[in-house]
Amino acid sequence: MKASDSSSEVSLAERLALHRQHVDAVSYLLAEWAHAIDQNRVEAIAGLMLPEGRYTVTSRFNHDRGLPMAIIDARSAAQLRDRIKSMRLANIYQPQSYRHVISAIQVIGQTEVGLLQVRSSFVVVRTMELMGDSMLFASGECHDLIDLGGAEPRFAQRRMVYDSRAVETLMVIPI
Amino acid sequence: MHQIANSLATRQLIPRGVNQSDLVWTYFGFEDDDEETTRMRLTQINLVGSAGMVSVEDAAVCEMMQRAFDDGEEGASFIEMGGKTLESGGSSKLSERAIRNFWHNYRQYMGL
Numbered sequence: 001m002k003a004s005d006s007s008s009e010v011s012l013a014e015r016l017a018l019h020r021q022h023v024d025a026v027s028y029l030l031a032e033w034a035h036a037i038d039q040n041r042v043e044a045i046a047g048l049m050l051p052e053g054r055y056t057v058t059s060r061f062n063h064d065r066g067l068p069m070a071i072i073d074a075r076s077a078a079q080l081r082d083r084i085k086s087m088r089l090a091n092i093y094q095p096q097s098y099r100h101v102i103s104a105i106q107v108i109g110q111t112e113v114g115l116l117q118v119r120s121s122f123v124v125v126r127t128m129e130l131m132g133d134s135m136l137f138a139s140g141e142c143h144d145l146i147d148l149g150g151a152e153p154r155f156a157q158r159r160m161v162y163d164s165r166a167v168e169t170l171m172v173i174p175i
Numbered sequence: 176m177h178q179i180a181n182s183l184a185t186r187q188l189i190p191r192g193v194n195q196s197d198l199v200w201t202y203f204g205f206e207d208d209d210e211e212t213t214r215m216r217l218t219q220i221n222l223v224g225s226a227g228m229v230s231v232e233d234a235a236v237c238e239m240m241q242r243a244f245d246d247g248e249e250g251a252s253f254i255e256m257g258g259k260t261l262e263s264g265g266s267s268k269l270s271e272r273a274i275r276n277f278w279h280n281y282r283q284y285m286g287l
Contacts, residue, residue: 083228
């Protein structure tokens with residue numbers, strides 16, 4: 001995958017020190033997001049974003065080529081809230097649930113304004129309620145900017161890059 | 176072809192077998208679009224595609240129809256939408272008039 005961070009400018013030792021300092025808060029926030037979705041409390045994820053934050057889901061194909069097309073691109077927490085409301089009220093789909101598995105969490109740098117650059121891997125397994133079958137729905141990498149400056153940790157940016165070229169039927173629940 | 180608000184795309188439905196098909200979305204704009212227009216087209220992609228708030232059901236509907244066809248004893252079904260002739264079906268989009276005319280002309284041009 002094409003690197004979307006400037007972590008190479010920082011030595012491994014420096015990154016490790018930064019990682020040790022913040023890994024608990026960062027991991028907790030990542031898990032909070034995943035559990036909210038998996039436990040069908042999807043509305044809660046909008047509250048884990050800064051109001052002016054951004055949540056993007058794009059394919060590795062587009063990401064690697066610098067193509068701006070993203071299947072989801074919420075440019076504020078309010079836009080994400082709207083999308084979740086649409087999922088609850090307007091969209092028609094088979095009842096389903098997700099299970100997130102997150103691994104390889106690394107704090108890899110800090111921006112000029114103090115946001116932490118974090119990357120992690122994810123797998124999402126989807127279970128269809130009707131037939132009860134589970135299948136691998138998505139795998140990929142998260143590129144996050146996390147703000148630890150407020151009362152609680154928040155995402156300033158979540159960019160989920162999925163490996164597949166295709167989405168199985170639909171992605172109605174955010175990942 | 177689709178146009179939903181200012182989002183433009185081609186959609187190809189590619190059969191991969193009896194029970195599987197790919198829906199390929201190719202979004203595009205124009206070279207002389209200004210930045211604001213391009214940004215708007217990209218934002219409106221939130222409405223369309225496999226995670227689009229308007230068209231998220233598209234592939235699921237195809238799936239449901241395939242299942243409904245399979246339910247027949249023969250494993251095949253026929254739906255006649257808006258008659259059989261090139262003229263029948265009126266101007267409503269809820270007819271297969273356009274499709275019948277497309278294949279009619281296709282066969283003519285291809286000499287089939």
